[in-house]
Amino acid sequence: MKKFTSxxxxxxxxxxxxxxxxxxxxPLSEPEKGKGKTIGLVFLxxxxxxxxxxxxxxxxxxxxxxxLNAAQExxxxxxxxxxxxxGDTVEHIKDAIEVLNQYCDIIAVRCFAGxxxxxxxxxxxxxxxxxxxxxxxxxxxxxxxxxxxxxxADCITITENWHFDKLSINRKPKVVLTWAPHIxxxxxxxxxxxxxWMQEMDVDLVITNPEGYDLDKNFxxxxxxxxxxxxxxxxxxxxxxxxxxxxxxxxxxxxxKENWMLTNEKLAVTNNAKVMHCLPVRRNVELSDEVMDxxxxxxYQQAKNRIFSAQAVFSEILDELNS
Amino acid sequence: MKKFTSxxxxxxxxxxxxxxxxxxxxPLSEPEKGKGKTIGLVFLxxxxxxxxxxxxxxxxxxxxxxxLNAAQExxxxxxxxxxxxxGDTVEHIKDAIEVLNQYCDIIAVRCFAGxxxxxxxxxxxxxxxxxxxxxxxxxxxxxxxxxxxxxxADCITITENWHFDKLSINRKPKVVLTWAPHIxxxxxxxxxxxxxWMQEMDVDLVITNPEGYDLDKNFxxxxxxxxxxxxxxxxxxxxxxxxxxxxxxxxxxxxxKENWMLTNEKLAVTNNAKVMHCLPVRRNVELSDEVMDxxxxxxYQQAKNRIFSAQAVFSEILDELNS
Amino acid sequence: MKKFTSxxxxxxxxxxxxxxxxxxxxPLSEPEKGKGKTIGLVFLxxxxxxxxxxxxxxxxxxxxxxxLNAAQExxxxxxxxxxxxxGDTVEHIKDAIEVLNQYCDIIAVRCFAGxxxxxxxxxxxxxxxxxxxxxxxxxxxxxxxxxxxxxxADCITITENWHFDKLSINRKPKVVLTWAPHIxxxxxxxxxxxxxWMQEMDVDLVITNPEGYDLDKNFxxxxxxxxxxxxxxxxxxxxxxxxxxxxxxxxxxxxxKENWMLTNEKLAVTNNAKVMHCLPVRRNVELSDEVMDxxxxxxYQQAKNRIFSAQAVFSEILDELNS
Numbered sequence: 001m002k003k004f005t006s007x008x009x010x011x012x013x014x015x016x017x018x019x020x021x022x023x024x025x026x027p028l029s030e031p032e033k034g035k036g037k038t039i040g041l042v043f044l045x046x047x048x049x050x051x052x053x054x055x056x057x058x059x060x061x062x063x064x065x066x067x068l069n070a071a072q073e074x075x076x077x078x079x080x081x082x083x084x085x086x087g088d089t090v091e092h093i094k095d096a097i098e099v100l101n102q103y104c105d106i107i108a109v110r111c112f113a114g115x116x117x118x119x120x121x122x123x124x125x126x127x128x129x130x131x132x133x134x135x136x137x138x139x140x141x142x143x144x145x146x147x148x149x150x151x152x153a154d155c156i157t158i159t160e161n162w163h164f165d166k167l168s169i170n171r172k173p174k175v176v177l178t179w180a181p182h183i184x185x186x187x188x189x190x191x192x193x194x195x196x197w198m199q200e201m202d203v204d205l206v207i208t209n210p211e212g213y214d215l216d217k218n219f220x221x222x223x224x225x226x227x228x229x230x231x232x233x234x235x236x237x238x239x240x241x242x243x244x245x246x247x248x249x250x251x252x253x254x255x256x257k258e259n260w261m262l263t264n265e266k267l268a269v270t271n272n273a274k275v276m277h278c279l280p281v282r283r284n285v286e287l288s289d290e291v292m293d294x295x296x297x298x299x300y301q302q303a304k305n306r307i308f309s310a311q312a313v314f315s316e317i318l319d320e321l322n323s
Numbered sequence: 324m325k326k327f328t329s330x331x332x333x334x335x336x337x338x339x340x341x342x343x344x345x346x347x348x349x350p351l352s353e354p355e356k357g358k359g360k361t362i363g364l365v366f367l368x369x370x371x372x373x374x375x376x377x378x379x380x381x382x383x384x385x386x387x388x389x390x391l392n393a394a395q396e397x398x399x400x401x402x403x404x405x406x407x408x409x410g411d412t413v414e415h416i417k418d419a420i421e422v423l424n425q426y427c428d429i430i431a432v433r434c435f436a437g438x439x440x441x442x443x444x445x446x447x448x449x450x451x452x453x454x455x456x457x458x459x460x461x462x463x464x465x466x467x468x469x470x471x472x473x474x475x476a477d478c479i480t481i482t483e484n485w486h487f488d489k490l491s492i493n494r495k496p497k498v499v500l501t502w503a504p505h506i507x508x509x510x511x512x513x514x515x516x517x518x519x520w521m522q523e524m525d526v527d528l529v530i531t532n533p534e535g536y537d538l539d540k541n542f543x544x545x546x547x548x549x550x551x552x553x554x555x556x557x558x559x560x561x562x563x564x565x566x567x568x569x570x571x572x573x574x575x576x577x578x579x580k581e582n583w584m585l586t587n588e589k590l591a592v593t594n595n596a597k598v599m600h601c602l603p604v605r606r607n608v609e610l611s612d613e614v615m616d617x618x619x620x621x622x623y624q625q626a627k628n629r630i631f632s633a634q635a636v637f638s639e640i641l642d643e644l645n646s
Numbered sequence: 647m648k649k650f651t652s653x654x655x656x657x658x659x660x661x662x663x664x665x666x667x668x669x670x671x672x673p674l675s676e677p678e679k680g681k682g683k684t685i686g687l688v689f690l691x692x693x694x695x696x697x698x699x700x701x702x703x704x705x706x707x708x709x710x711x712x713x714l715n716a717a718q719e720x721x722x723x724x725x726x727x728x729x730x731x732x733g734d735t736v737e738h739i740k741d742a743i744e745v746l747n748q749y750c751d752i753i754a755v756r757c758f759a760g761x762x763x764x765x766x767x768x769x770x771x772x773x774x775x776x777x778x779x780x781x782x783x784x785x786x787x788x789x790x791x792x793x794x795x796x797x798x799a800d801c802i803t804i805t806e807n808w809h810f811d812k813l814s815i816n817r818k819p820k821v822v823l824t825w826a827p828h829i830x831x832x833x834x835x836x837x838x839x840x841x842x843w844m845q846e847m848d849v850d851l852v853i854t855n856p857e858g859y860d861l862d863k864n865f866x867x868x869x870x871x872x873x874x875x876x877x878x879x880x881x882x883x884x885x886x887x888x889x890x891x892x893x894x895x896x897x898x899x900x901x902x903k904e905n906w907m908l909t910n911e912k913l914a915v916t917n918n919a920k921v922m923h924c925l926p927v928r929r930n931v932e933l934s935d936e937v938m939d940x941x942x943x944x945x946y947q948q949a950k951n952r953i954f955s956a957q958a959v960f961s962e963i964l965d966e967l968n969s
Contacts, residue, residue, distance in 0.1 A: 028359050056387070066702070068697070072718055075692055078929070085929050086928070091925070095929075096694065098949070102953075279422065282413070284406065292418070350682075371737070371745070372745055375686070379749060603736050603737035606729065615741070623748055626748050
């Protein structure tokens with residue numbers, strides 16, 4: 001694997017899921033693989049799970065870790081090409097990346113959508129600079145439009161909870177990606193990315209969201225979108241809960257009259273569906289306490305799988321570097 | 324040791340002091356004990372000594388370290404059970420802890436008293452959530468009412484400076500915990516904790532503070548409290564200097580007319596007492612420069628012992644995990 | 647080497663440059679040299695290159711690393727001797743240093759000029775406290791008046807780009823330190839330090855800056871200062887671009903009428919000069935995009951050499967500690 005910023009960087013999804021599950025069985029099976037190599041973890045935004053799971057994965061592989069909390073520890077970066085830097089930006093992202101090239105064998109970066117300028121976000125104005133200027137493999141720790149390490153963890157988690165290879169199960173699982181309420185405009189990265197990765201899995205995917213909240217067609221392609229949540233949840237095996245703001249009317253939050261918070265009552269029409277969420281979750285806004293703490297939730301398992309998702313990716317990147 | 328949040332978690336105090344002193348002789352005697360295990364150091368508040376000494380202790384044991392500065396690197400946490408999270412909190416503490424359960428073998432947390440709501444602080448509203456939801460051993464890096472790693476370091480330091488086992492000394496040392504002035508309301512954790520631990524040591528403990536500043540009786544029990552500092556200091560062998568605000572009139576700072584700052588003049592009535600302080604200290608407010616820089620101070624020795632206090636505790640926790 | 651705060655701490659500059667270049671060939675040649683030892687990296691100011699390069703250097707030597715971002719992770723420090731600490735400072739720098747003495751085998755510290763009080767800055771009011779109170783070797787990660795790890799990296803870079811030992815080159819390179827425009831008052835540390843180190847190198851050094859911007863004579867000594875940039879750049883082999891504010895009228899920014907930004911046009915009069923900058927750089931203010939991205943720039947190479955500069959210094963300090 002030469003880089004990891006979307007599902008298209010994965011040659012064989014089933015292979016990497018299998019590898020991640022092997023790592024989960026034995027996380028310390030390759031303790032020297034990263035020896036003498038350095039991964040830079042660059043956070044342009046806050047992080048809890050991604051920060052911790054990436055560190056654990058890197059430690060398990062013997063990688064040196066350089067963590068940079070850009071905003072707090074360094075300074076404001078300039079993103080515009082050709083800018084006359086006479087304002088409040090102190091270093092151009094190009095130069096920061098060139099320095100990271102000198103210091104790191106792998107660059108992993110978190111760069112959220114700014115949610116201000118649709119074109120900037122859709123074009124991945126920050127990640128694209130890393131892809132363009134980095135001379136070492138780039139790993140996305142969530143960018144403006146995708147969160148691939150999360151999506152791989154989601155694939156791992158669904159695989160653990162559905163026995164795809166068992167003969168007794170002769171149907172695909174029904175997976176529903178459902179919009180959930182929130183109090184402020186949230187990015188599309190997790191939703192987009194989940195849609196994209198599920199199209200590579202052997203599942204029946206349905207997306208449900210209110211009118212005005214359809215995701216970018218470039219990610220959802222031909223996936224069925226249903227604007228009635230109850231109808232969509234019917235017979236679901238997995239429900240993925242996530243908020244996002246409007247894509248068409250970018251970052252707007254058109255009024256939603258129905259209650260979209262996932263509750264046990266709504267679970268009743270499903271096939272005893274497993275509930276997923278990438279975290280952090282707004283309890284009693286996106287989903288109820290009873291769902292979060294109930295038996296259908298596989299949300300913490302999903303969080304744990306972030307380690308093995310990251311470690312499988314780092315390991316494949318190291319294969320490339322060591323080859 | 325299954326957890327470490329107060330002296331009651333210590334089965335045999337003399338044993339762990341002895342262990343810490345052995346570690347001080349040879350800090351790298353167990354370099355592989357923590358191999359493949361991860362300690363999460365979660366800071367909900369600032370830290371210098373605790374941060375550094377915990378990292379050194381963990382490194383000496385070969386533990387992987389995940390440091391999380393929650394406020395700066397992650398986001399606002401919700402602490403209220405059942406909260407509808409439609410405000411400015413982004414993740415519930417329960418969910419953050421469940422994720423730490425997935426990522427860490429030991430969770431160490433710093434969670435100061437808020438000093439706003441007495442009941443919340445007395446009930447350890449944050450630490451109690453860690454104790455309730457953590458599925459791995461929890462270590463306090465100072466909580467609302469206690470600072471046990473400091474207190475253990477204090478016990479180690481007093482042991483080093485008093486030869487309890489020498490026949491020639493046929494009396495217990497007199498240890499005086501004295502209130503000191505400060506400019507803002509300070510928590511009770513260090514005072515409470517020192518009182519609690521000294522009751523397990525073979526010492527004569529006296530507490531002295533102005534009227535209105537008595538500590539919580541649940542910690543001080545039957546310890547003599549004297550409201551005249553000069554009287555209390557008489558013949559002291561050790562003086563522990565620390566400010567705290569009122570407990571009864573919670574977090575208030577009733578006027579104090581006498582000068583309680585510890586000076587060389589005040590030391591004159593003692594038995595050439597050793598002076599202790601947990602740091603950070605407000606020089607020339609809590610104690611004078613001459614005391615801080617004088618020969619009676621064992622304050623830096625005490626700071627150094629924070630390493631061995633932490634390492635002894637981590638080591639005992641690892642014994643439990645490895646058993 | 648007992649400490650490293652200026653060029654005068656280096657016994658033999660050619661020796662340490664050679665050592666750094668050997669390390670660059672084989673960064674992992676001394677992987678156990680720092681084993682069981684701890685370096686404290688104390689940042690009183692922001693850092694990107696210094697932070698990362700120091701960590702890599704320390705990791706390559708097997709040192710334990712304690713990073714302290716003082717402002718964000720700890721608290722406000724008091725710097726005044728004898729201060730009555732009843733204000734907003736929480737810990738005296740003396741006490742913080744004494745604690746670092748207990749915890750670290752080497753203390754490295756970044757403490758920029760405050761740019762408010764000339765005397766404080768000239769006297770290194772912060773670094774001097776580290777030099778006075780530290781009981782372990784002190785390394786400057788840039789102080790009020792010097793940036794020696796940068797200057798050593800500069801010497802390494804010039805050595806790589808000029809074959810001093812080749813018989814065919816029978817002249818010294820002409821090195822020009824040129825002032826560049828900026829939008830706010832910048833410290834003199836990099837300029838001072840470069841001037842100081844170049845006087846120890848076998849080069850012809852010229853400094854050029856506008857009237858009113860002459861550096862402190864204590865650093866520039868007898869170096870020729872030319873107030874006409876074009877004249878100074880004539881036949882240059884190396885150009886070092888850096889802004890600084892007025893030293894005489896401390897931290898002021900007297901008006902400059904000419905355009906001092908380095909451009910390709912200005913390079914035309916040079917001997918195809920290599921261009922250097924310590925980074926971060928304000929593009930199209932200090933120098934043009936075309937220079938930054940052009941073939942004459944050795945700026946990223948210079949950034950990379952920060953690793954080997956730091957590692958050579960840490961290694962020499964460890965020689966002292968291990969002896």
